[in-house]
Amino acid sequence: MTPKPLSRLALILLVAESTAVQALVSLAMLALPAIAPKLAAELGLPSSLVGFQISIAYGGAMCTSLVAGSLVRRWGAVRTSQIALLAAAAGCLGLTAGWLPLMALASVVLGFGYGMVNPAASHMLMKATSPANRNLIFSIKQSGVPVGGTLAGATLPPLALAFGWEWALVAVAMVAALLALALQPARTNWDSDRDPNARLRGSPLSGLKLIWQSPRLRALSVTGFAYAAVQLSVSTFAVTMLVSDLGWTLVQAGVLLSALQIAGIIGRVGAGGVADRWFGGARTLVGLGVLTGITALLTGLMGPSWPALAAFAVMVPFGAASLGWNGIYLAELAHAAEPSQIPRITGASLFFTYGGVLVGPSAFAALHGVTGSYTATYALAALPAFVGAALLARRRA
Structure with a gap:
């Protein structure tokens, strides 16, 4: 594929947006583990249950990863990224219920969002990079994963102690929703190749x-x-x-x-x-x-x-x-x-x-x-x- 010619500023903005999406969804995935001791103490649950929550979330990610290509083709990479962020926000809000069945369902939704991020980002970055910088650009974008983990460990425990574990999760949901809204102007350029008539029901x-x-x-x-x-x-x-x-x-x-x-x-x-x-x-x-x-x-x-x-x-x-x-x-x-x-x-x-x-x-x-x-x-x-x-x-x- 011939890379789409971009100015340096446009490439920086694209990489920043892609990295921010990755970081925010990773932050959402790691939010519950970061505050697990506080949550477990208040709900009277063993903190080891967080391991099951992570597994459930990644199970959801496995499911959407198989259909994400069809989503990107029909909706566009930016719209798919927005939906991923909103799914992460909805998942975090669902986790605040404190009721295990609903928290399990929320974890699945959270994983659904996580599974959409990389296919959408790869679609955009491949069009904007060349063999000379592709590995570096993709790696910068993937640095959003440890950035999200660092943010989870640095910000959520203090928020949970100061305002309660529920509000720490609400804060993550709000930031994810705001980023989804902020991405809207980028749709004009990066979703122009979408096919609104593409089928979503192809074989996963x-x-x-x-x-x-x-x-x-x-x-x-x-x-x-x-x-x-x-x-x-x-x-x-x-x-x-x-x-x-x-x-x-x-x-x-x-x-x-x-x-x-x-x-x-x-x-x-x-x-x-x-x-x-x-x-x-x-x-x-x-x-x-x-x-x-x-x-x-x-x-x-x-x-x-x-x-x-x-x-x-x-x-x-x-x-x-x-x-x-x-x-x-x-x-x-x-x-x-x-x-x-x-x-x-x-x-x-x-x-x-x-x-x-x-x-x-x-x-x-x-x-x-x-x-x-x-x-x-x-x-x-x-x-x-x-x-x-x-x-x-x-x-x-």
Whole structure:
């Protein structure tokens, strides 16, 4: 596809809008986990239930990822992004009910919104980028995920303590709705290629069929599953590992978790730049998988006698590598797909990625039950990272 010529300002605005949408929907997805202790104490529920809420939300994302291509084609990428934001807002409002069945339904709606974001963004960004900057631009946009996580951790607990957990969720809903409204002027330019007569009822499995028929797309998608399984395990269990296995305080572990998120932001943008300038997307993805596997093995060696600086020296690169692959992965999908099929291919491949998100933490928890050690379980997490890297390397060969 020939990139649409854009001025530097127009490209900056497009990337800023796409990143903001990603950050806001990610913030909404992580809102409940960020205030789980406060909510659990008031409702008399175990805070561990938040794990089920995340799984339900990603289950919803898996569903819409399969039909997002049809939505983008009929409604346009901007309109689809607006609907994603409004679904996130509705989900957050539904979570304030405090009644588990309704909260589960709200989590599904929240996931519906999350599943629409990347296919819509890929459709716009592919039209506005060239091979010289595509990986970097996609990676900047994907930095919205750790930005959303950082915002959730930094803003929502204080809001919940000051005004109540319900109002913290309402605040997220309001910001998401305002951003949806602010995107309206962008529809004139970016939704001009939509087809109002396009069918919405096409087979939701058609995208999966396209993925499986292409060896390159199949390798990327299976690698996305493996990398996503490791990625969420890193952020989910890091604090627990540091407190339980290394004897850190909760505050000390929280500092390292923040460092992981920041490393993820830097890793995504940095890896995108490296891919564009030197190694290309596929080779960089292989390198990130290898680095993730190596740092996972090093994490398995950590113990109470390790100084904090040594732990940071292992875990920060672990975070940068395990969180740094997403933007390049999306850019590679867009590059490998036919232009008209980019939203459909992106959504179908993300079905695998969200599957990794669902399986990874559960498998990690089950393996911990066998090993009895979080550090040892992290060492085992090197396996999917190496397998994903090997699949891509073999495909390149």
